[in-house]
Amino acid sequence: GEDVEQSLFLSVREGDSSVINCTYTDSSSTYLYWYKQEPGAGLQLLTYIFSNMDMKQDQRLTVLLNKKDKHLSLRIADTQTGDSAIYFCAELAGNQFYFGTGTSLTVIP
Amino acid sequence: GAGVSQSPSNKVTEKGKDVELRCDPISGHTALYWYRQSLGQGLEFLIYFQGNSAPDKSGLPSDRFSAERTGGSVSTLTIQRTQQEDSAVYLCASSLNSRGDTQYFGPGTRLTVL
Numbered sequence: 001g002e003d004v005e006q007s008l009f010l011s012v013r014e015g016d017s018s019v020i021n022c023t024y025t026d027s028s029s030t031y032l033y034w035y036k037q038e039p040g041a042g043l044q045l046l047t048y049i050f051s052n053m054d055m056k057q058d059q060r061l062t063v064l065l066n067k068k069d070k071h072l073s074l075r076i077a078d079t080q081t082g083d084s085a086i087y088f089c090a091e092l093a094g095n096q097f098y099f100g101t102g103t104s105l106t107v108i109p
Numbered sequence: 110g111a112g113v114s115q116s117p118s119n120k121v122t123e124k125g126k127d128v129e130l131r132c133d134p135i136s137g138h139t140a141l142y143w144y145r146q147s148l149g150q151g152l153e154f155l156i157y158f159q160g161n162s163a164p165d166k167s168g169l170p171s172d173r174f175s176a177e178r179t180g181g182s183v184s185t186l187t188i189q190r191t192q193q194e195d196s197a198v199y200l201c202a203s204s205l206n207s208r209g210d211t212q213y214f215g216p217g218t219r220l221t222v223l
């Protein structure tokens with residue numbers, strides 16, 4: 001399958017911004033997604049971006065896409081303790097979804 | 110409306126036993142997916158059902174794994190002769206139509222093989 005890579009851990013202080021990064025390998029990706037997984041729960045879709053866009057903003061969330069470098073990031077402004085979770089990026093390439101390993105975000109009060 | 114549900118939420122079994130995991134997709138969703146999430150790894154695609162078409166089984170890791178979807182709704186993932194490396198969280202997702210549609214995930218079944 002395709003490689004979708006994320007760093008495993010991120011810690012930030014409450015109120016700071018969090019930036020979670022993701023790299024992917026398939027240049028034919030059509031959509032890229034960010035999911036959130038809270039402990040004991042399934043994945044929840046946070047936001048997605050079409051591959052011909054380079055930025056999408058949704059309240060505290062900003063998604064940046066650098067298609068040339070195949071780099072996707074999720075910025076969470078004013079991070080709260082409730083944002084502590086695992087964040088997965090995913091790409092839709094061809095007819096298949098590929099998910100990253102997930103980044104565990106810890107928000108320190 | 111109700112989301113994707115899965116049962117059981119936790120399953121502990123002995124090596125060599127068979128297990129069945131159940132998924133109830135969102136009503137009206139024609140596409141259903143099974144994934145496996147192992148510790149420290151990303152989601153691994155297992156199988157995809159779309160309407161009445163033949164399922165895409167390309168992700169099933171061995172012939173011990175099989176899945177059915179009855180009546181275009183509920184799906185069962187069966188693992189025969191379980192092995193310790195089968196221990197993982199098994200996630201089910203559904204989407205309205207095709208693979209390009211947003212997937213909605215269930216809470217998963219945590220399988221532990223002793």
